[in-house]
Amino acid sequence: xxxxxxxxxxxxxxxxxxxxxxxxxxxxxxxxxxxxxxxxxxxxxxxxxxxxxxxxxxxxxxxxxxxxxxxxxxxxxxxxxxxxxxxxxxxxxxxxxxxxxxxxxxxxxxxxxxxxxxxxxxxxxxxxxxxxxxxxxxxxxxxxxxxxxxxxxxxxxxxxxxxxxxxxxxxxxxxxxxxxxxxxxxxxxxxxxxxxxxxxxxxxxxxxxxxxxxxxxxxxxxxxxxxxxxxxxxxxxxxxxxxxxxxxxxxxxxxxxxxxxxxxxxxxxxxxxxxxxxxxxxxxxxxxxxxxxxxxxxxxxxxxxxxxxxxxxxxxxxxxxxxx
Amino acid sequence: xxxxxxxxxxxxxxxxxxxxxxxxxxxxxxxxxxxxxxxxxxxxxxxxxxxxxxxxxxxxxxxxxxxxxxxxxxxxxxxxxxxxxxxxxxxxxxxxxxxxxxxxxxxxxxxxxxxxxxxxxxxxxxxxxxxxxxxxxxxxxxxxxxxxxxxxxxxxxxxxxxxxxxxxxxxxxxxxxxxxxxxxxxxxxxxxxxxxxxxxxxxxxxxxxxxxxxxxxxxxxxxxxxxxxxxxxxxxxxxxxxxxxx
Ligand SMILES: Cc1cc2nc3c(=O)[nH]c(=O)nc-3n(C[C@H](O)[C@H](O)[C@H](O)COP(=O)(O)OP(=O)(O)OC[C@H]3O[C@@H](n4cnc5c(N)ncnc54)[C@H](O)[C@@H]3O)c2cc1C
Ligand SMILES: Nc1ncnc2c1ncn2[C@@H]1O[C@H](COP(=O)(O)O)[C@@H](O)[C@H]1O
Numbered sequence: 001x002x003x004x005x006x007x008x009x010x011x012x013x014x015x016x017x018x019x020x021x022x023x024x025x026x027x028x029x030x031x032x033x034x035x036x037x038x039x040x041x042x043x044x045x046x047x048x049x050x051x052x053x054x055x056x057x058x059x060x061x062x063x064x065x066x067x068x069x070x071x072x073x074x075x076x077x078x079x080x081x082x083x084x085x086x087x088x089x090x091x092x093x094x095x096x097x098x099x100x101x102x103x104x105x106x107x108x109x110x111x112x113x114x115x116x117x118x119x120x121x122x123x124x125x126x127x128x129x130x131x132x133x134x135x136x137x138x139x140x141x142x143x144x145x146x147x148x149x150x151x152x153x154x155x156x157x158x159x160x161x162x163x164x165x166x167x168x169x170x171x172x173x174x175x176x177x178x179x180x181x182x183x184x185x186x187x188x189x190x191x192x193x194x195x196x197x198x199x200x201x202x203x204x205x206x207x208x209x210x211x212x213x214x215x216x217x218x219x220x221x222x223x224x225x226x227x228x229x230x231x232x233x234x235x236x237x238x239x240x241x242x243x244x245x246x247x248x249x250x251x252x253x254x255x256x257x258x259x260x261x262x263x264x265x266x267x268x269x270x271x272x273x274x275x276x277x278x279x280x281x282x283x284x285x286x287x288x289x290x291x292x293x294x295x296x297x298x299x300x301x302x303x304x305x306x307x308x309x310x311x312x313x314x315x316x317x318x319x320x321x322x323x324x
Numbered sequence: 325x326x327x328x329x330x331x332x333x334x335x336x337x338x339x340x341x342x343x344x345x346x347x348x349x350x351x352x353x354x355x356x357x358x359x360x361x362x363x364x365x366x367x368x369x370x371x372x373x374x375x376x377x378x379x380x381x382x383x384x385x386x387x388x389x390x391x392x393x394x395x396x397x398x399x400x401x402x403x404x405x406x407x408x409x410x411x412x413x414x415x416x417x418x419x420x421x422x423x424x425x426x427x428x429x430x431x432x433x434x435x436x437x438x439x440x441x442x443x444x445x446x447x448x449x450x451x452x453x454x455x456x457x458x459x460x461x462x463x464x465x466x467x468x469x470x471x472x473x474x475x476x477x478x479x480x481x482x483x484x485x486x487x488x489x490x491x492x493x494x495x496x497x498x499x500x501x502x503x504x505x506x507x508x509x510x511x512x513x514x515x516x517x518x519x520x521x522x523x524x525x526x527x528x529x530x531x532x533x534x535x536x537x538x539x540x541x542x543x544x545x546x547x548x549x550x551x552x553x554x555x556x557x558x559x560x561x562x563x564x565x566x567x568x569x570x
Contacts, residue, residue, distance in 0.1 A: 016483070073487075075452065075462045098448070100482045104464040107417065107452030116533035119417065119447035132537060139443050141341045145538045186461040186495075190477070190488040200483035206570065230570055241501070248467065248501045249481055254337050254443050255361045256501070263569040274337045281542060284567045286559065297548050302562060306553030318557035322564055 002037040003030045004091035013045030018097035020164035026095040027058025048173040055171030062173045069182035077184035079108035098156040106156040116148035122161040139254040139277040204233030207261045211237035213268020217245035253278035271296025325380035327371045328433040333357040334444045343539045359395040362439030365506040366499035372403040381405040387423045400517035401509035412527035421453035422530040434493040440500040455496040467502030
């Protein structure tokens with residue numbers, strides 16, 4: 001019996017932050033289940049040195065499939081390899097980070113293994129007489145406890161909901177001989193374009209977000225500056241993305257991304273219910289708005305009633321002072 | 325092009341979420357149903373555009389009971405050609421995907437669209453499951469999709485960027501913002517929708533792999549601590565020393 005954790009990596013073989021979190025979560029799950037082995041499976045270009053780091057997060061062993069045919073992601077082919085590895089190590093529980101890769105992979109793996117899935121887990125399982133995992137539903141307006149009835153279980157973990165826990169150790173890395181061939185790859189990746197080097201929003205611990213109160217795209221300089229200083233990602237409300245002031249992938253809320261960073265700073269956003277739904281599980285919420293009646297203040301921990309164009313530059317100065 | 329679009333009903337985005345039966349059931353009293361926004365705005369519209377461009381037909385499928393008929397009629401009014409409702413209350417994503425797979429197996433669809441996720445159960449799972457059950461490729465989070473012959477070129481969103489991929493039909497794609505622009509049904513569409521077929525078919529038996537045992541509302545936040553607009557440095561201090569987030 002073991003817990004198998006899928007390790008996501010970029011095309012150049014660097015492990016994604018979400019992978020360290022997934023291993024930490026898998027280690028905790030294994031412990032809760034009475035001390036099972038934690039086996040990591042990495043498909044891609046990552047080498048043994050990169051992969052052995054996972055030991056410090058709780059992996060007992062790392063299986064690696066490093067074949068040029070699988071250097072870019074194909075949900076179908078990867079699902080076959082992950083399922084094969086799960087069978088071969090006798091894994092009952094699989095942990096897959098629910099990032100953009102995981103969202104394509106985990107549901108396929110669940111079907112292959114006929115495993116129940118918690119698609120978007122936000123907490124560790126409770127494993128008494130039932131196997132139950134909490135997930136966010138109604139776009140953040142509520143939580144639901146999912147009980148899995150199948151013998152095999154897939155936990156698709158929402159990024160940034162457990163955190164990575166590093167200690168000592170390095171893991172042995174072994175090749176996993178898969179029977180899945182290059183013909184399983186049906187999706188050809190033509191090119192990958194990175195939007196920027198900035199922190200991807202779904203993984204961000206700190207987020208600076210702005211809305212229509214900023215009046216126009218030319219005013220986002222101060223938002224980006226504050227985000228840079230804090231090491232935060234930037235986000236926006238839906239109307240701002242709709243009129244292309246900001247890229248679509250920054251849109252948070254009920255019809256955009258649901259996020260739960262440690263800190264969410266909302267600047268010039270009214271706090272409509274559809275916006276709140278996507279962000280109200282953030283640990284700390286700060287609202288800056290000229291209108292003291294803006295609904296967002298009711299969902300905030302800290303607030304400033306004031307003009308963003310005056311307040312934000314002063315915050316930037318104060319953060320610079322703090323970082324000195 | 326034979327196109328299938330999976331649509332589900334969700335509570336209106338302003339719906340207040342409450343639970344009954346000791347927090348074990350979603351209380352649907354007073355809930356207004358809408359078509360799941362990403363299904364309507366992106367998946368369905370792109371399906372209709374492809375059909376207009378390349379010929380063929382668009383079928384919408386829903387797993388649900390008669391309270392779904394209103395959103396199915398709306399999809400027909402927007403421009404789908406026909407509709408199928410698989411008559412069952414959805415249990416979980418696996419149940420829904422199994423029903424759609426059972427129906428789609430016999431139909432030879434070239435492209436199957438889903439929305440990226442439902443705004444009620446937010447599982448993002450039906451599309452991937454369906455692709456696995458049909459053993460065809462799955463491209464999630466499509467923000468752009470062009471067809472040439474049997475080959476699609478698709479932009480899919482990844483963390484902090486875009487991956488451009490190529491895939492042959494048949495495949496499943498989940499649609500998201502960027503893929504298309506919302507279409508409002510016009511009067512003619514609404515009239516025509518009344519004459520379009522809505523076939524109700526029975527569900528197949530599916531094993532239950534998961535169930536929700538309890539719901540909970542997030543804890544209410546304590547009231548906001550306001551900082552004077554003239555002194556934002558105080559906010560920074562609080563975030564650093566009190567909240568310890570920066
Ligand atoms: C089906 C549906 C789905 C939706 N999904 C989403 C979603 O996912 N995400 C989302 O964000 N929205 C969503 N919306 C839209 C939502 O209802 C609101 O319209 C939207 O969130 C408002 O964006 P905003 O707060 O940026 O703009 P506004 O509501 O225009 O608010 C601007 C705010 O800025 C303040 N302001 C103005 N000037 C300044 C200044 N100088 N300094 C500081 N503050 C200032 C104003 O007081 C106001 O509160 C959805 C709507 C529908 C119908
Ligand atoms: N009951 C249903 N009937 C038809 N399609 C559905 C149903 N539920 C979900 N879907 C489709 O699957 C997508 C993802 O849903 P989910 O996995 O619940 O987040 C939705 O955007 C729909 O396109």
